[in-house]
Amino acid sequence: MPEISRENRTIFSYCHVADSHTLKTALDYGGYEGWKKARALQPDEIIDIVKASGLRGRGGAGFPAGVKWSFMPKNPTPDKPNYLIVNADEGEPGTFKDREILAKVPHKLIEGILIACRAMRSTQCYIYLRGEFVKEYDILKKALSEAMGAGLLRESGCKIIIHRGAGAYICGEESALLDSLEGLRGHPRMRPPFPAQVGAFGMPTTVNNVETIAAVGWILQNGSDAYRQWGTEKSPGTKIFSISGHVKKPGNYECALGTTLRELIEIGGGMTDEAGFKACFPGGTSCPLLGKDHLDTPFDYESLAAAGSMLGSGGLIIMNEKTDLIKVMARVSNFYAHESCGKCTPCYQGTWWMARIFERIILGEGKPDDPQILLDISNNIIGNCFCPLGDAAAFPVKSLVERFIVEFEHYLAPEKIAV
Amino acid sequence: MIEEKLKAEINGLINEYPSHRPALIMALHAVMHDHGSISKTDIIGLAEIFNEHPAEIQSVATFYTMFRFEPSGKCRIEICTNVSCMLAGSNEIAGHLKKKLGIEFGETTDDGLFTIEEVECLAACDLAPVIAVNGEFVGPVTVNKVDEIIDQWRMANKF
Numbered sequence: 001m002p003e004i005s006r007e008n009r010t011i012f013s014y015c016h017v018a019d020s021h022t023l024k025t026a027l028d029y030g031g032y033e034g035w036k037k038a039r040a041l042q043p044d045e046i047i048d049i050v051k052a053s054g055l056r057g058r059g060g061a062g063f064p065a066g067v068k069w070s071f072m073p074k075n076p077t078p079d080k081p082n083y084l085i086v087n088a089d090e091g092e093p094g095t096f097k098d099r100e101i102l103a104k105v106p107h108k109l110i111e112g113i114l115i116a117c118r119a120m121r122s123t124q125c126y127i128y129l130r131g132e133f134v135k136e137y138d139i140l141k142k143a144l145s146e147a148m149g150a151g152l153l154r155e156s157g158c159k160i161i162i163h164r165g166a167g168a169y170i171c172g173e174e175s176a177l178l179d180s181l182e183g184l185r186g187h188p189r190m191r192p193p194f195p196a197q198v199g200a201f202g203m204p205t206t207v208n209n210v211e212t213i214a215a216v217g218w219i220l221q222n223g224s225d226a227y228r229q230w231g232t233e234k235s236p237g238t239k240i241f242s243i244s245g246h247v248k249k250p251g252n253y254e255c256a257l258g259t260t261l262r263e264l265i266e267i268g269g270g271m272t273d274e275a276g277f278k279a280c281f282p283g284g285t286s287c288p289l290l291g292k293d294h295l296d297t298p299f300d301y302e303s304l305a306a307a308g309s310m311l312g313s314g315g316l317i318i319m320n321e322k323t324d325l326i327k328v329m330a331r332v333s334n335f336y337a338h339e340s341c342g343k344c345t346p347c348y349q350g351t352w353w354m355a356r357i358f359e360r361i362i363l364g365e366g367k368p369d370d371p372q373i374l375l376d377i378s379n380n381i382i383g384n385c386f387c388p389l390g391d392a393a394a395f396p397v398k399s400l401v402e403r404f405i406v407e408f409e410h411y412l413a414p415e416k417i418a419v
Numbered sequence: 420m421i422e423e424k425l426k427a428e429i430n431g432l433i434n435e436y437p438s439h440r441p442a443l444i445m446a447l448h449a450v451m452h453d454h455g456s457i458s459k460t461d462i463i464g465l466a467e468i469f470n471e472h473p474a475e476i477q478s479v480a481t482f483y484t485m486f487r488f489e490p491s492g493k494c495r496i497e498i499c500t501n502v503s504c505m506l507a508g509s510n511e512i513a514g515h516l517k518k519k520l521g522i523e524f525g526e527t528t529d530d531g532l533f534t535i536e537e538v539e540c541l542a543a544c545d546l547a548p549v550i551a552v553n554g555e556f557v558g559p560v561t562v563n564k565v566d567e568i569i570d571q572w573r574m575a576n577k578f
Contacts, residue, residue: 093501093540131485132541134554161435166444167484183443185482201437244503244544251545285502317502331505335539
């Protein structure tokens with residue numbers, strides 16, 4: 001299944017056109033046609049269409065968007081309003097799709113927000129924008145100003161405000177994002193209650209990823225059946241894969257869900273000349289590694305879960321035969337240790353210890369049972385914390401020990417590895 | 420301290436939220452923009468505006484990596500060393516930067532011109548290896564490109 005031709009893309013349909021970020025270009029390419037249709041529909045009718053399309057959250061969790069929207073109260077009041085928060089805090093290493101959506105087709109996002117707000121009976125949206133996205137902040141402000149000038153926000157009754165983050169991976173997790181939005185340290189929250197009951201400022205809230213919302217306009221414009229022409233039964237539609245690492249043309253590619261790893265590598269320009277494929281992170285560094293035996297695995301939610309990994313954010317990092325996976329995982333461990341918010345003991349201590357163990361292995365001071373210790377720490381983290389950051393740190397390390405134990409042989413004598 | 424103009428800007432930010440506290444992070448960004456770093460008197464000033472204890476403001480400010488408490492050099496170079504950039508050679512670029520400027524990560528050159536810092540994934544892996552020069556993403560960089568940037572800044576700052 002090849003990369004979708006430019007003309008068929010749902011989100012990146014005109015991203016290659018000059019000035020694609022302007023309202024004029026957006027309108028030339030059918031922008032806000034989906035909103036026009038949504039305006040004539042009742043909120044629950046819009047939810048039904050999004051449910052029928054099977055669109056799943058594109059941030060990483062893959063929860064059906066229409067179902068998430070249906071959790072919101074149907075009778076909000078001025079004292080208890082519904083909020084939509086757009087999660088634009090893209091921080092999963094290897095993922096860069098949202099940044100390009102914001103920079104190239106911000107009106108896709110704005111259109112999606114208008115539709116989503118109508119569906120959820122919300123008049124207030126905050127876009128939680130990653131602090132480091134300075135250029136994108138300017139582009140988004142201008143796009144909002146254009147939309148306001150064209151009367152689009154007045155039509156919808158919506159207020160859209162950009163709220164900047166300030167450098168914290170944990171704030172990409174929806175409950176920590178809510179605490180950060182409220183002006184606190186970004187710590188995750190106990191669930192229940194879920195955001196649809198108690199979210200931003202104590203009010204019913206839905207948090208959706210940029211790509212999820214940006215997909216909605218096309219779905220309203222062309223219908224849910226049309227969205228299902230791509231993908232699989234349970235993973236319909238398209239996904240923007242951020243392909244990087246040892247490929248010739250790193251970049252964002254909108255493809256049908258179910259495209260295989262082999263095809264994605266080809267779409268990314270093929271392996272660079274130095275060496276063949278060894279392993280990949282299929283959807284960001286929070287995913288278990290996949291090796292050569294998975295080159296023909298389709299990239300959809302179910303197939304990747306069955307393969308013992310996950311689609312995640314779709315941030316596909318390709319690594320060739322010359323890659324030292326221990327060094328890669330050491331760097332990944334440093335990332336999680338740095339980004340752990342500190343709330344949960346298994347995570348903030350576990351990530352710190354894993355980083356220290358990789359450090360000593362690389363310095364040539366690794367001990368024979370280090371792989372087993374890494375496994376024990378991982379297993380102690382998984383399922384024991386308030387949020388998935390701990391799991392995210394543990395999954396890749398666990399996969400390294402369970403599937404790539406041979407990588408340790410460069411540092412620890414093979415007969416001495418005790419797993 | 421928080422000058423009147425900055426105070427007015429912060430009050431404008433507060434109006435975008437249902438209560439005061441949610442505007443704190445945007446307010447800290449405004450202080451960073453005007454002052455380059457956050458001082459103790461800034462923290463006390465913000466505590467007054469937000470009607471919070473200074474320790475509370477400090478606790479929030481220290482959580483986020485973009486808020487700094489020491490001034491940076493005129494040219495702040497941040498280099499991503501996370502996986503995709505590492506695979507593209509960022510460690511070699513980092514080593515070169517340290518050697519050329521004679522400083523470690525987190526340090527500023529004696530002439531106050533350059534500060535270098537190691538950062539996590541900037542969501543710009545198609546530009547790997549990527550650096551941010553005063554917040555602007557530049558990539559893919561090579562040793563030569565980095566030398567060019569440094570030389571340009573040095574030229575522009577000779578008196």
